[in-house]
Amino acid sequence: MAFGRRQYPFHLIEPKWQQAWEARETFRAWNPGEAVPADHPFAVRHGAEVAAVPKYYILDMFPYPSGAGLHVGHPEGYTATDILARYQRARGRHVLHPMGWDAFGLPAEQYAIQTGRHPRLTTAKNVANFKRQIQALGFSYDWSREVNTTDPEYFKWTQWIFLRLYNSWFNPASRKAEPIESLRCPADLRSEGERRAYRDSRRLAYVSEAPVWWCEELGTVLANEEVIDGRSERGNHPVVRRPMRQWMLRITAYADRLLEDLETIDWSHSLKEMQRNWIGRSEGAEVDFQVAGRAEVVRVFTTRPDTLFGATYMVLAPEHRLVDQVTVAEQRASVQAYQAEVAKKSDLERTELAKAKTGVFTGAYAINPVTGGQIPIWIADYVLLSYGTGAIMAVPGHDTRDFEFATQFHLPIVQVVQPPGGRDWRGFVEEGTAVNSSRADLSLDGLPTPEAKRVITAWLESRGLGQRTIHYKLRDWLFSRQRYWGEPFPIVWRKDFSGRAYHEALPESALPVLPPELEDYKPTPDGQPPLARAKDWLHLADGAIRETNTMPQWAGSCWYYLRYLDPKNPRRFCDPSAEAYWMGARSPGVATPGIDLYVGGTEHAVLHLLYARFWHKVLFDLGHVSTPEPFYKLVNQGLILGEDGQKMSKSLGNVVNPDDILADYGADAFRLYEMFMGPLEMTKPWNTKGVEGVYRFLGRVWRLFVDEAGETEFEQNLTVAPDRGAEFLAQLPLSNAVSDSPASPAQLKTLHACIQKTTEDLDDFRFNTAISALMVFVNEATAWELRPAAVLRDFLVLLQPFAPHLAEELWEKLRARAGGEPCPLAYAPWPRFDPALLVEDTMEIPVQVNGKLRDVIRAPAAATQTELEALAAQAEKARPFLAGKTIRKVVVVPRKLVNFVVG
């Protein structure tokens, strides 16, 4: 070991209690209707009526069990939730605190391609390692509810939920998902094929041809988030865009509800803002511009229809379908050259900012529908085909990009908005007052921007020239991957009599659809996903062919928090009564529905957290869950940096391995340190010296109860065999200082100040200051010659959430001394603090002169303003500053301070 003797025998205490908790199922949570054994501590405290106890569902983001093992960042959030789980248990709540594995994913599959080792085996090995590491930290998880997304009994229900999406459509009238049977096909669709195509085009899960990132080297497509600067995150290989037939989920139908319901949930401002930005709702109008002298009409989207009078030119995305039609002969060559140039650019180059704008004139003109003037039509790559209509009306007077472009190509710039306060109108993009915006039948002049928008939109609508429109940045969710290690789709393909392929859902009885066993996990030579290699699996007896794509890793994490509620149910994804109890619809004394607290990193801000909200809303619409949102309160833990203040990474060699810390200091010290570092949500650097500090604190707690037994015994505790640990611990005597004498007023004050501070801090998730309150208690109690057992007992209840192993061990010793049956500390009620004990007879009152501290006086707590002022005027050190001065004013705040204002 890197240092001397152990502070206390944590190496014996921690395994002892971890084994005891597991053997006794101490942290098992019970569903309503389940029979709780009468001797289980839950039944001892609450009785057998589970449904009568208020629930507390506290959830961690379950980890992907990577081969690298646990990182110190994982236990940060897990420790915070465990402390709160234990705290709420002590407060009398029925706590659900589960853990599981998000185990589908690319690393195991890549490893399989290289070694031929089945991903299932790699995954099982990694899960076992993660579980060992997590269990060594003494978290109060109910392991009987463990889930694993790669378990067929689990992904059977992932596939089942996919079928719910597949078999539903979004009814814009009710703003809800409804069964596809309720969708009425238009009467003019005669053939069954037409009706099927109509239904398929409305499903929440549908097929489309979309460009995706394809990595030749890895032989697979990658999600956007797996591509960094045009290369694969794993292996740094080049990737290309390539259109492929894909399954999509219609998340855009829920854009408004996903946005609106953010108001109903308690998440950080910044996280909500990230989701808002990702959804990117913008309100505006679509306006039609007639191409001069031609039949074509160009439709644009604008958020500022009020500036229509200032539209002096128009820009199409280079790929816009009308470009070829409108371009005049003499401009054709330069337009095509520009298109070719843009096509060569990577997405990265094209979005590179701070570059001069480029573009080419098509030679065509459009007619501004309000001014009647002809405006030139340009193409430029600053207009994106993928947003809005792929075309804009350019208002260079009041749009930064249009202004830059117009300046560069000498296009006219006119003013149509008057800024407030005499600011320069050129490039003014905010709201103001409309000017120069009138014609015979329409006047916007003098109207504030919002009003002008309404008037012009109504005018356009009345003439059929445009309409109010809302656009979103959010795109439908690309839901298929060409991989092996993921959930197969419960879908088959058939051909109709005309030879056209169509898809069809497998019946529920066919679930789970298992992936086939393969020798080779690579895609087929002709680019088909690896599942296509399994010819037997691929073809059904009736001639149907299975879908060979698999679901993305996000699928399993979209609903795992629901499976925890009823993880072994073979008939349903979750029993409705369990769902109603734990999600709060039918739980007593619970104000918030849903999950009471969800803790995890920010990296999932717009992926997992958006996807899961979407699935939950679909399940809600279809009547499978009782709340519209899953995660009512969410906290992001901050990043833990290396000791050098840099992000931990293998290449920097600053990664801290939890196993090493546990071996040297034990789990309690590790937990305590992770919480003592600073506020949970803050980014903060690791410092192993800091672990030693909290470790010393735990040693002081130990010595509060157990005398230093001399060298011999401590030598022994280094060498005692682990299987004799409990025996060794049992014979260590309690200190003689632990007494039955009644607590003195000062001792009670110390205890109750600690109760008050830890309680208030835990209610607000301020773990670091709660721990410092525990330290203050121990610092004071160390000086006590007699330590009343009743005071120490309450202290252990406060310590238990943070350092459960040590607290349980000392609790057992105290109980044994009192001759009582040892009951687990984990279920001991949280102490109530008595404000009466904290009342002071006299208080220290600062005396200020002109706001500067000059003295501190001792005054009765009940002193009146007049009395305080009189006492303060006599304060020795303050008097010199008052001598010979006129006192203009005296500020007296009873119990706080006295301030003399002198001239």
Added chain:
RNA sequence: GCCGGUGUGGCGAAAUGGCAGACGCACAGGACUUAAAAUCCUGGGGCCUUUAAAAGCCGUGUGGGUUCGAGUCCCACCACCGGUACCA
């Protein structure tokens, strides 16, 4: 650029508008020890005067403001971190 967050000792940090730096690390001195480790006790924001005690002045990123009183509230900036970006 836009959005969000954060700036306090050598370090991690703490402070309902009311004694800035609780608690911890590191450091220094002392006790115990043959010695060390561990433990226990004591001291640590800076400047300045003094043998010392004590006092005084300055101090929460910068500049203003409100207030009897500002780390905390308001205005304008600066730096760093995270997210996002030609989204019309």
